[in-house]
Amino acid sequence: MQTRRHAIPFLLSLALALLALTPAAQAQDDLLGQLEKATDDPGKREVVQATFKGTHIINSQSVETPGKGTMAFLIQHRFGTLNSGAYNLFGLDQAVLRLSFEYGLTSRLAIGVGRSSQEKTYDGFIKYRAIRQTTGARPMPISVTLFASSAITTLKFNTPEVRTTASRMTYAYQALIARKFSPALSIQLMPTLIHRNYVATPEQENDVYALGGALRQKITKRTVLTADYYYMFPGNTASNFRNALGLGVDIETGGHVFQLHVTNSLGMTEKFFVAETTGKFFEGDLYFGFTVARNFTLKPQI
Known part of the structure; x- marks a missing residue:
């Protein structure tokens, strides 16, 4: 018990x-x-990543920025036209080079500087990701990045009049509007204004308006097809110059993005490829070129 x-x-x-x-x-x-x-x-709101793999497409800027604390170093190289003949090794004897640095001040805001051998041109720009495409609750269907740049040519001109610093300046303004439709396909539109402080004749236009378009189509895990095109609205400039067209292949190799392309534009800044393209794409005036981009993280995220 x-x-x-x-x-x-x-x-x-x-x-x-x-x-x-x-x-x-x-x-x-x-x-x-x-x-x-x-x-x-599934209703959780998330930002769509990697609409494009790099900050450039072919001629164009993309909606992407390097990211906060990241610096991108770009080497852009463009040879002569393929139809220049065997004597010039189909353009390989001629080349234009542009070197540039881009830095992400924040996840949305980036600045950059560059120098091109064409007309010994220096340029600087600012990019701001105003709107980012999102999924989930209240999705945003597009990304919008605002872009503004200025360029100055330091070439010695053989002209009787004095070319002041202001007369050497050109400005570009763009709204980069993009949508990533799937992991493989992205499309971008680019309303563009080019303002030139100096034009050679009164008939030429100080302001040139254009509408650009670009696409990215992924074909393998590390290979992408790209294209971009600029249509100049009717005017004297559009009557005397060509619309820029480019076709390319992007290859991702670890920390590098290697871009190969052909285009009818020799220039690699907005001043040149939007308003001063002279090549006839379908008549063989094709400039073969490449871009190598390398990112460096200067401020690691904690």
């Missing part, structure tokens, strides 16, 4: 302990279930 009296309090204590633990276990299971549901919630 004594043993039984000791057993009853023990069994009561065990039952009470189990009853106390059951709600805690159920609460823990409910909490884990809520966390799992939140993680898999």
Whole structure:
């Protein structure tokens, strides 16, 4: 009987302990279930990443920026036209080079500087990701990046009039509007204004308006087809120059993005490829070129 009296309090204590633990276990299971549901919630809003793999497409800027604390170093090289003949090794004896640095001040804001051998031109720009495409709750269907640049040519002109610093300046303004339709396909539109402080004759236009378009089509895990095109709105400039067209292949190799392309534009800044393209794409005036981009993280994210 004594043993039984000791057993009853023990069994009561065990039952009470189990009853106390059951709600805690159920609460823990409910909490884990809520966390799992939140993680898999299709309504969660997320920013669409990698609309384009780099900050440039062929001639054009893309909606992308390097990212906060990241510096991108770009080497852009463009040879002569393929129809220049064997004597010039089909353009390989002639070349134009542009070197540039781009830096992400924030995840949305970037600045950059560059120098092109064409007319010994220096340029600087600023890019701001005003709108980013998102999925989930209240999705944003497009990305919009605002772009503004200025360029100055330092070439020695053989003209009787004095070319002041202001007369050597050109400005470009763009709204880069893009949508990533799928992991493989992205499309971008680019309303563009080029303002030139100096034009050679009164008939030429200080302001040139154009509409650009670009696309990215992924074909393998590391290979992408690209294209961009600029249509100049009717005017004197459009009547005397050509619309820029480019076709290319992007190859991603670890930390590098290697871009190969052909285009009818020799220039690699907006001043040249939007308003001063002279090549006839379908008559063989094709400039073969490449771009190598390398990113350096200067401020690692914690």
